[in-house]
Amino acid sequence: MIKRGQIIELDIEDLAFGGKGIARINTENGAYVLFVQNTFPGQRVRAQIKKKRKKHAECSLIKVLKRSPQEELSSYQEISGAPYIHVPPKIQEEQKQKVTLEVYRRLAGLQNIDELFDEFIPSPEHYHYRNKMEYSFSCIEHDLETDEDIDDAFALGFKHRGTWWKVESLNKASGLFDEKWEVFLKEFRLFLEKTGLPAWHPPRKEGFFRHIVVRKSFYEDKLLINLVTSSQGISDFNLQKVADFLKEKMGDRIAGFQHTINDNVADRAKIENGDCTLAFGKDHVTEELNGLLFEISMESFFQTNPKSAERLYNKALDYVFEGNRSLEGKVVMDLFCGTGTIGQLLTQRTEDTKIIGVDIVEDAIKDAKRNAERNNIDGVEFYAADVGKFLKAYPDYAGKIDTIVLDPPRAGIAPKTLLKVIQLGAERIVYISCNPSTQARDIKTLEEYGYQTKKVSLVDQFPHTSHIEAIALFEK
Numbered sequence: 001m002i003k004r005g006q007i008i009e010l011d012i013e014d015l016a017f018g019g020k021g022i023a024r025i026n027t028e029n030g031a032y033v034l035f036v037q038n039t040f041p042g043q044r045v046r047a048q049i050k051k052k053r054k055k056h057a058e059c060s061l062i063k064v065l066k067r068s069p070q071e072e073l074s075s076y077q078e079i080s081g082a083p084y085i086h087v088p089p090k091i092q093e094e095q096k097q098k099v100t101l102e103v104y105r106r107l108a109g110l111q112n113i114d115e116l117f118d119e120f121i122p123s124p125e126h127y128h129y130r131n132k133m134e135y136s137f138s139c140i141e142h143d144l145e146t147d148e149d150i151d152d153a154f155a156l157g158f159k160h161r162g163t164w165w166k167v168e169s170l171n172k173a174s175g176l177f178d179e180k181w182e183v184f185l186k187e188f189r190l191f192l193e194k195t196g197l198p199a200w201h202p203p204r205k206e207g208f209f210r211h212i213v214v215r216k217s218f219y220e221d222k223l224l225i226n227l228v229t230s231s232q233g234i235s236d237f238n239l240q241k242v243a244d245f246l247k248e249k250m251g252d253r254i255a256g257f258q259h260t261i262n263d264n265v266a267d268r269a270k271i272e273n274g275d276c277t278l279a280f281g282k283d284h285v286t287e288e289l290n291g292l293l294f295e296i297s298m299e300s301f302f303q304t305n306p307k308s309a310e311r312l313y314n315k316a317l318d319y320v321f322e323g324n325r326s327l328e329g330k331v332v333m334d335l336f337c338g339t340g341t342i343g344q345l346l347t348q349r350t351e352d353t354k355i356i357g358v359d360i361v362e363d364a365i366k367d368a369k370r371n372a373e374r375n376n377i378d379g380v381e382f383y384a385a386d387v388g389k390f391l392k393a394y395p396d397y398a399g400k401i402d403t404i405v406l407d408p409p410r411a412g413i414a415p416k417t418l419l420k421v422i423q424l425g426a427e428r429i430v431y432i433s434c435n436p437s438t439q440a441r442d443i444k445t446l447e448e449y450g451y452q453t454k455k456v457s458l459v460d461q462f463p464h465t466s467h468i469e470a471i472a473l474f475e476k
């Protein structure tokens, strides 16, 4: 019988939601199922047993030993964040649709999901679609050619799958982000290495270079660069020299270059936070969505695939207005509104509608207010608050809200908050989710309290990953 920690070779036969490949083995107690994250049917893989249950085990992928016959080797460097880079996009999309609809059937109890399913909306671009990328430095490098670790290295790229300390240097474009920048990254790494200052040592929590965060505006075709370092050895660091090198090599593609000193060693600390100096340019970029302009600073949330986000928002608004409804004189709530994009886009389709946006992040609300002003939008009010607390503090909204747009984070809506949302008694709810499994759980509750699921669409915001965005329409 298999044991936890054991390393095993498996043939992946099928796919489950969340990028979990399914393998089966025979044991003395009968057939046994093993799920291996980030794998694809047809692959032979080496995996490690992480969690063992009576009838199944969860494994982590160590290495793909044989590619699936459905894969076509792409010229991009495979990174842990894009396990399906070699699977043709059309096949990725078919698989995503199949496994996601199964989640609604199984977890939400929607046996008629095939009838409710409206459409699968692919990403307009399958490559170079991301508008933000975070690269890590480490002096422990995982060498992709030899599959061995190198200490005292100067690696810059992405974490080796399943580790937080080893980095695989990016030597060519990943296919996800700006190609010109990623081709340049190797040259930038060699330049930074020559400063003599060390890359971060994650286990020892010492070193100088920690991360590079890059934001891209497709509208301006510009990049905002944030170099994050510690303060260890800062007196030997010449920021101007780095700025000059960036200017020389990337020219006016760089909107701004900032240097952040972050000495916080907590693993989950937000890496962009810390003392920030703007070396040149500006500290934000501007993106366009459906004709409206949004200023995005380094820290604020913005949909990662803006071209696909336009399709997502259009579909969500189609659901809000479906059946030629008029929202004139009505109140709409945009809960978990981030920088307020949905509420602002909604005003393009209606007049004299009051929109209330709520998000817990104060900076996002500040951005939302500033962007609404810049786009000359009236009738939208934004509040920085926890949605649950906000609804508790304003019980008078109950019975007065016509439509609610919900777009919670991956973890979904806290059960108590969902009940408060239901108590508002809105006629219609449009629920956007980046995690259909938590959405499916919430659908069960919504249906129990009298909301009927009318339609579900899927939007592929994240090609080459297992992630998918869903939009569901509910009516009372």
Ligand SMILES: C[S@@+](CC[C@H](N)C(=O)[O-])C[C@H]1O[C@@H](n2cnc3c(N)ncnc32)[C@H](O)[C@@H]1O
Pocket: 301, 302, 303, 336, 337, 338, 339, 340, 341, 342, 358, 359, 360, 361, 364, 385, 386, 387, 388, 407, 408, 409, 410, 434
């Ligand atoms: C998926 S984003 C939605 C953003 C927005 N709809 C958009 O498209 O830009 C989820 C948002 O929920 C916010 N959030 C997370 N927990 C929250 C809470 N308890 N109350 C209010 N907002 C919360 C996050 O700050 C984040 O902006």
